[in-house]
Amino acid sequence: MPPPKGHPPYRNAAGELPGGRPEEWTEARIDAEADALLEWVENSKEWWFLDYCVKRKIHASILARLAKKNDRFRRVYLLARQKQESLVSYGCITKKLDGNFGWRFLSSHYRWQEDQDKSGLDEESETPGSRALADTKKVCIEHADSIEQAGG
Helix, strand or coil: CCCCCCCCCCCCCCCCCCCCCCCCCCHHHHHHHHHHHHHHHHHCCCCCHHHHHHHHCCCHHHHHHHHHHCHHHHHHHHHHHHHHHHHHHHHHHCCCCCHHHHHHHHHHHCCCCCCCCCCCCCCCCCCHHHHHHHHHHHHHHHHHHHHHHHHC
16 A cells, blocks of 8 residues: 555665565465465365365455466466356256255356356357256256245
């Protein structure tokens, strides 16, 4: 943070510029966190990304900031989010997760939307991406309906 108007520049303990609060997330610490996150992506069976954050005692918003600051961390962070998205959608398709929960989770965290193609193939009205989204939603709704019928 810069000094207030009219205040001389901050100096560090050695009397050199720039001073101010020491940087908490150095490049070495960011790289170490990227390694830990990659280890989680490759070896953990957990699908809930926030579990990683809780175990590491890091708020999820800090990881998003680190992704903006460091290119390697950004790639690993996107891979972790992709793992979570994949496992949630697969859990809904295989009926290991509640379909309503999965649809809500994916639409709020990953911006899944009904009838919106994310495949990048604009020239076709129906693409593999849009069909996959429609099929996933259909399976999720059928699963939720079957649970409601069994319970009521």
